[in-house]
Amino acid sequence: MASNARGLRVANLVRRFGDRAVLDGLDLDIAPGEFVALLGRSGSGKSTLLRAIAGLDYDVTGTGELDVPDRVSVAFQDSRLLPWLRVLDNVVLGVGGSDAREHGRQALAEVGLEGRERAWPSELSGGEQQRVALARCLVRDPEVLLADEPFGSLDALTRIRMHGLLRELCARHRPAVLLVTHDVDEAVELADRVVVLEDGRIRLDVAVTLPAPRSHRDPGFQSYRDQLLLALGITEGATP
Numbered sequence: 626m627a628s629n630a631r632g633l634r635v636a637n638l639v640r641r642f643g644d645r646a647v648l649d650g651l652d653l654d655i656a657p658g659e660f661v662a663l664l665g666r667s668g669s670g671k672s673t674l675l676r677a678i679a680g681l682d683y684d685v686t687g688t689g690e691l692d693v694p695d696r697v698s699v700a701f702q703d704s705r706l707l708p709w710l711r712v713l714d715n716v717v718l719g720v721g722g723s724d725a726r727e728h729g730r731q732a733l734a735e736v737g738l739e740g741r742e743r744a745w746p747s748e749l750s751g752g753e754q755q756r757v758a759l760a761r762c763l764v765r766d767p768e769v770l771l772a773d774e775p776f777g778s779l780d781a782l783t784r785i786r787m788h789g790l791l792r793e794l795c796a797r798h799r800p801a802v803l804l805v806t807h808d809v810d811e812a813v814e815l816a817d818r819v820v821v822l823e824d825g826r827i828r829l830d831v832a833v834t835l836p837a838p839r840s841h842r843d844p845g846f847q848s849y850r851d852q853l854l855l856a857l858g859i860t861e862g863a864t865p
């Protein structure tokens with residue numbers, strides 16, 4: 626990670642689909658090394674915001690300021706690996722430089738997939754495919770890591786393991802992170818700050834000051850969860 630890494634800044638962002646403003650004057654800053662989780666009801670604009678930051682919003686109109694560094698990596702709910710490329714080739718696809726493959730091998734080792742470089746994506750489990758997707762993000766040495774429900778399709782146990790891995794990788798590489806999730810517990814467990822989106826704006830922005838490791842049974846954890854559920858307007862146990 627470059628020492629002059631900068632975070633990202635979004636100011637007065639408006640994004641419209643037709644007449645409808647999905648993002649309506651949204652402001653958000655994420656510092657280098659800061660981990661922000663983004664919650665919001667279905668359709669509240671979370672993916673629209675993430676795509677705007679990633680520069681992937683070709684199908685909308687809008688205004689506002691986006692100050693985003695060059696090195697941005699994005700992880701999605703599905704790993705989006707190319708099935709006709711082996712694991713290492715997927716990781717380094719589009720990465721230049723004579724040492725790209727060596728960096729790719731290192732990234733795979735970091736996510737626990739040493740020795741699987743020549744495997745085909747179809748030979749890996751869902752969790753392993755998401756690990757490859759994380760390695761593909763890491764190899765680009767991102768200043769900003771955007772993740773849109775990257776664990777949404779994984780079983781509960783694999784998801785817990787991936788939480789640990791993501792925390793470890795972020796602590797080591799210190800990108801600015803924006804994680805979109807439906808899972809309030811995931812947000813409180815992983816993030817330095819949790820932001821709740823409503824009607825195209827930020828309704829709540831709360832710093833999570835619990836020490837690691839964070840336990841769901843801790844009363845402090847539960848009080849963050851209650852505060853977030855209230856902001857989301859949902860009752861315990863429901864999905865936003």
Ligand SMILES: Nc1ncnc2c1ncn2[C@@H]1O[C@H](COP(=O)(O)OP(=O)(O)OP(=O)(O)O)[C@@H](O)[C@H]1O
Nearest residue numbers: 642643647665666667668669670671672673674684
């Ligand atoms: N290409 C599009 N054309 C028209 N409307 C769109 C388009 N993409 C998204 N929308 C609308 O914009 C709103 C926000 O969508 P977005 O995908 O950002 O929500 P979200 O918060 O990520 O939802 P979810 O949690 O269900 O993934 C939704 O009402 C959606 O229908």
